Amino acid sequence: MGKQWQKVHDELGYRLPDYDGLSLAQHVERHAKARPDAPALRYFNRVISFGELDQLASRFANALTAAGLGRGDTVGFHLPNTPQYVIGVVAVSKMGARGSGVSPLLAPPELVHQITDAKITALVSLSDFAPALAAMPSVPSGLKHVVSCGAGDYLGAPDVSPVDLPGVTGHTWQSLMDGASDDFAAVAVDPHDTFMIQYTGGTTGKPKGAELSHKTIVFNPVMVAAMDPDTIPYAESYASAFPFFHVAGLSLLIGSLVFGAQMTLLPNPRDIDHFVEQLLAVPPTRLGAVPALYDMLVAHPKFKDVDFSKLQTAKSGAAPLTRTTYDNLEAVVGPNKISDVFGMTETGPCYICHPLSRYKLGSVGVPMVGVDVKIMDLESGTTEMPLGEPGEIVTAGPQLMSGYLGLPDESARALREIDGTRYMYSGDVGYMDEDGYIFLCDRAKDMLVVGGFKVFSVEVEDKLKAHPDVAECAVVGTPDQKRPGNDIVHLFVQKSPESEGDDGQVTQRLLDWMRANMAPYKLPKQVHFVDEIPLTPVGKIDKKRMRAGLHPA
Numbered sequence: 001m002g003k004q005w006q007k008v009h010d011e012l013g014y015r016l017p018d019y020d021g022l023s024l025a026q027h028v029e030r031h032a033k034a035r036p037d038a039p040a041l042r043y044f045n046r047v048i049s050f051g052e053l054d055q056l057a058s059r060f061a062n063a064l065t066a067a068g069l070g071r072g073d074t075v076g077f078h079l080p081n082t083p084q085y086v087i088g089v090v091a092v093s094k095m096g097a098r099g100s101g102v103s104p105l106l107a108p109p110e111l112v113h114q115i116t117d118a119k120i121t122a123l124v125s126l127s128d129f130a131p132a133l134a135a136m137p138s139v140p141s142g143l144k145h146v147v148s149c150g151a152g153d154y155l156g157a158p159d160v161s162p163v164d165l166p167g168v169t170g171h172t173w174q175s176l177m178d179g180a181s182d183d184f185a186a187v188a189v190d191p192h193d194t195f196m197i198q199y200t201g202g203t204t205g206k207p208k209g210a211e212l213s214h215k216t217i218v219f220n221p222v223m224v225a226a227m228d229p230d231t232i233p234y235a236e237s238y239a240s241a242f243p244f245f246h247v248a249g250l251s252l253l254i255g256s257l258v259f260g261a262q263m264t265l266l267p268n269p270r271d272i273d274h275f276v277e278q279l280l281a282v283p284p285t286r287l288g289a290v291p292a293l294y295d296m297l298v299a300h301p302k303f304k305d306v307d308f309s310k311l312q313t314a315k316s317g318a319a320p321l322t323r324t325t326y327d328n329l330e331a332v333v334g335p336n337k338i339s340d341v342f343g344m345t346e347t348g349p350c351y352i353c354h355p356l357s358r359y360k361l362g363s364v365g366v367p368m369v370g371v372d373v374k375i376m377d378l379e380s381g382t383t384e385m386p387l388g389e390p391g392e393i394v395t396a397g398p399q400l401m402s403g404y405l406g407l408p409d410e411s412a413r414a415l416r417e418i419d420g421t422r423y424m425y426s427g428d429v430g431y432m433d434e435d436g437y438i439f440l441c442d443r444a445k446d447m448l449v450v451g452g453f454k455v456f457s458v459e460v461e462d463k464l465k466a467h468p469d470v471a472e473c474a475v476v477g478t479p480d481q482k483r484p485g486n487d488i489v490h491l492f493v494q495k496s497p498e499s500e501g502d503d504g505q506v507t508q509r510l511l512d513w514m515r516a517n518m519a520p521y522k523l524p525k526q527v528h529f530v531d532e533i534p535l536t537p538v539g540k541i542d543k544k545r546m547r548a549g550l551h552p553a
Contacts, residue, residue, distance in 0.1 A: 005366035005436025016370040025093035025186035038234040039262040057090035058184035063176045071096035078102040078125035080267040084149045094186045100197040101245030108135040115140040127160035149173040191215035198247045209405035216348040221255030229312045236261035240288035241269035246538045247349040283307040290318040290539035308333045340364045348399040363437040371397040390431045394423040448477040448487040450521040471496040472533040491524035
């Protein structure tokens with residue numbers, strides 16, 4: 001169909017910057033030399049400068065080296081957003097080793113899978129998570145070291161105790177760091193070598209490890225920034241609600257380090273009081289959250305008191321912003337500051353971004369500089385769809401993963417060539433308009449079929465959120481046993497505080513409103529009321545959990 005979005009890029013002056021070839025550690029070392037006192041991290045009231053961050057990363061790199069780890073070994077980070085996570089990632093980059101974010105919410109058998117699959121030799125884990133490690137059904141044979149951290153290690157709290165696992169050497173963070181040298185220069189790395197192994201959500205089967213190279217993960221924030229106002233080194237303040245074990249949080253962290261900015265660490269982003277308190281203390285120039293969290297922030301009485309005069313961008317991800325969320329957020333932060341970003345673990349993560357001054361509500365934006373996007377047919381994935389017609393979104397560019405760790409067949413299915421260029425088949429369904437804007441219909445697995453018609457749940461949800469009885473909602477499907485190939489549409493509703501009447505009355509109002517605003521095949525067969533729509537650890541609506549309670553009809 002051609003690069004429909006190029007006109008937007010040209011009119012707004014977007015250009016792909018040169019890749020400088022520096023690793024993350026080399027960026028940190030550069031800042032430590034140029035501005036050693038510039039703040040790099042803020043953790044509660046503790047500020048760590050770039051000079052101190054570089055020294056701490058060197059200490060940890062030396063400690064890992066003394067423990068026998070080196071180039072190519074994998075270090076897992078089983079932590080919330082704490083200083084140790086950042087120090088560890090920079091240290092791994094210094095060594096030419098590999099890192100892997102390990103979700104703190106993994107169950108013990110899931111921990112065994114990831115530690116084994118990623119060949120994690122050393123695991124850096126919060127002491128609070130020790131019971132999960134102790135409950136693992138077996139200790140992975142490749143795991144040799146566990147470094148226990150305390151949430152208060154950089155707040156003056158006493159040292160924690162090492163874990164006791166068979167065949168594993170337990171350390172504490174402070175004892176390991178105290179005896180290490182702070183002199184360690186970053187080794188040279190091949191930009192295409194794997195830097196981080198980030199695990200997907202596992203929509204089918206077990207989670208898969210996406211291998212992200214140094215270039216992929218370090219250059220992707222630079223690509224995003226090419227569509228933002230210019231970054232001012234040492235004058236920016238990032239605040240992100242995305243956890244670092246998720247690729248979105250990792251990317252924002254790396255962007256802050258590459259650009260010499262200060263990152264506010266939020267170990268519990270759902271602690272909205274603390275989030276707002278930190279924003280009041282250090283007004284952000286770059287903000288990142290999911291739509292549901294922006295709603296929570298806007299509802300906080302002190303959010304409007306934050307100084308947003310220097311805010312450049314408020315990035316949103318995981319789902320398109322609704323009109324209500326966009327308008328409420330814009331009323332607080334100001335115009336032309338809100339931008340969607342869209343991507344996935346396998347794309348490092350972003351490949352679509354919303355131009356600040358050319359916002360199309362309902363869209364997730366246009367392909368980023370240096371990126372190609374096509375919409376391919378859902379059946380074979382070989383025919384490009386006309387403008388306005390939905391299909392699978394595929395993308396090419398420097399942001400792609402190398403492949404799934406140890407899964408050549410899965411990699412071959414996801415990464416396919418079109419006219420000699422390698423594209424990632426995302427599994428997301430969307431369409432492109434005449435200006436190159438991408439509109440997300442849904443994940444392919446969430447596209448429902450009713451009477452031969454396709455129902456995209458995102459569309460139904462977006463419309464329903466405008467109803468006064470609805471605070472949050474989600475549409476999921478179960479197979480219709482009476483009509484093979486069709487689905488039963490289920491609607492989950494979290495009622496708004498203003499909603500009145502019993503469930504039956506609210507159901508009737510919703511159905512009457514939907515009949516007046518939507519095609520009849522989109523109406524749900526069953527409406528379920530819940531106290532709270534469940535969310536995943538990164539703030540997405542947890543449809544897998546809702547489906548688990550339903551049965552084919």
